[in-house]
Amino acid sequence: MTLQDRLRAHWRTWDSKGASAWISLVLTLALLPGPAMGAALAQQATGDPLRIVVMEGEGSINNVREMTMRSPVVRVVDAAGKPVAGATVSFTTPSMGASAIFVDGGNQASVTTDEKGGARVQGMRPNNVVGTFEIRVTASSGGNRATARIAQTNAAPAVKASGGSNKGVLIGVLLAVAGGVGAAVALSGGGSSSSPGGSVTPPVTPPATPVTITAGAPGFSAP
16 A cells, blocks of 8 residues: 555544644644744743843953953743743852952852843952953742853953153153254354353444544544
8 A cells, every 4th residue: 555545544534523623733823923833832842941041241351450340131031032030040150260259259149030030240340360251140930940151251451651651751852852952052153152161152243433523624534
């Protein structure tokens, strides 16, 4: 018997009750909205009733000189993508090497998600070790559990030159320029002579010759 003959025989023996159940299932899936059907299929495919979505902090560069960093923010959702309120979220940082610490100085902190499923840790700061590290995140709710990792890097940016140093350099340049101009004036002389002491002596003007006027025929005579 060929495959087609077997299918025909199976279809003839399929009762109306089985056919109705099959048609009902197909109609139910067809009437579901696109996102809802996608979420349902994803839940069946993955089987994860709880997921962690990283909102902030992934790839953050932390400043170990100023002890500043971007604290991680996550969102906990169920298999359908809806926020899970009241879930417990734990953040854990490495105990050695490049890392970050929490407000109490430890390497672990726990918070509870809000009505939007969000969880944020305030007051974190990097340690003084340069390098890359991961923050481990664990969420639990109703017996379900999910994990995620957030990668960050501790870096030490170069120190900028202070304003006083720049000002001192500028004053030194100005003094050097002024000294060069004074030396050029002294060498050129400007038509004047210099004394041994280095001072400039102005040129000597000869006294004017007096003129004598006598009575009689006009005339001029030297003294």
